[in-house]
Amino acid sequence: MNEAVVLTRHSLCDGGYIAQISLNAPQRINALNLEMVTRLLFLLEGIATDPEAVAVLLDGEGERGFCAGGDVRQLRASALSAGNGPAREAERFFEIEYRVDHLLHNFPKPVICWANGAIMGGGLGLMVGASHRIVTPCARLAMPEISIGLYPDVGATWFLQRMPGSSGLFCALTGVALNAGDALYSGLADYLLPQRAKPAVLQKLLKLDWAFEREPDAEMLTAELTDLEAELDECLPESHLKQRSELIDALCEDTAPAAIDEAFDSLHADDGWLNKAGQTFREGSASTARLTLALFERGAALSLADAFRLELTVSSQRVKHADFIEGVRARLIDKDHRPRWTWGRLVDVPSDEVMAVFNPPWDDHPLADLK
DSSP states (O other), X not given: OOGXXXXXXXXXXXXXXXXXXXXXXXXXXXXXXXXXXXHHHHHHHHHHTOTTEEEEEEEESSSSEEEOOBOHHHHHHHHHHHTTSOOHHHHHHHHHHHHHHHHHHTOSSOEEEEEOBEEETHHHHHHHHSSEEXXXXXXXXXXXXXGTTOOOOTTHHHXXXXXXXXXXXXXXXXXXXXXXXXXXXXXSOOEEOOGGGHHHHHHHHHXXXXXXXXXXXXXXXXXXXXXXXXXXXXXXXXXXXXXXXXHHHHHTSOOSHHHHHHHHHTOOSSOHHHHHHHHHHHHSOHHHHHHHHHHHHHHTTOOHHHHHHHHHHHHHHHTTSHHHHHHHIIIIISOOOOOOOSOSSGGGSOHHHHHGGGSOSSSSOTTTTOO
8 A cells, every 4th residue: 555645643742642644645636545444444444553653634635625525436436337336446436535534523532624725525434533623724625416416414314414504405405615714613614724834833732731641742732733823813804604594494405306406496586596406406416416315314413433334335335326427427426517417406406316325235234334
């Protein structure tokens, strides 16, 4: 395995070190593949049990972004090569990716995620799992899976439910671009710091009086980052979601397929951001939207571990769906941006088509051990 896809550095502090883990595929905005998530899991499991490690700093190489999501071209290739059998490489990717995400949510030491630029799909899954989530003023967040025929995963079944009002469902159905203000308003991030301050911030963290215990160290880190945010005083962009919260809640009030079709067809107001959201919904995969609605209904009462188990069941089958194969072709391979979806509207998607992906394809679930 080529370790260069994920870089590790140990920055020494008094009696221990902060482990810096950097995604290192800047040519594809650090999009995750099986090699990267396998390496991430190995490194995180080692750091979790290392008594000298006080915290993790997770970031991405390059200026374009922290992580643009999963390498869906590779997932598509795995699905196509599988024929009528299971897409083993894609299935293995999802399993390990979800293990990484789940581990971050439950990590026994503070995890600082420094997220600059593009933070999409699987990148958002990594960031949300961290205990201390930093975005920069140029951060651009999205769950854009409706445009490629997949669906919002990486724990989104759980964490989008916890955004204010119906904003999580709105983001899932539209793939809309969020700014740093949205990230803080929605609870997807905690702090706004300028990218230029990153080296100085790390040096300040190294000088802290670490207790080598999660809770006091997390509290100390929270206080330090809060003070740094106030000191640096970056201008927070106004939140699109907050500005339009009442309208968003009204749009998603009735989640019946016909009602969603009608509500989102009406997004033609004199509002460029909303217009873009409506256009992405209308041009996106109707089967993805139907699946998203079903996941929101099923996921409302699930624990995080159960949400990951549900998503692995769905992802292992959805990756072979004609709409995913076609969506990736149109958006990322041929780039004609004219996907030929199986269905044009949510009401056209058969219910049994949606329900079929909720049946686990295994006797023993690969993520049965998650707690």
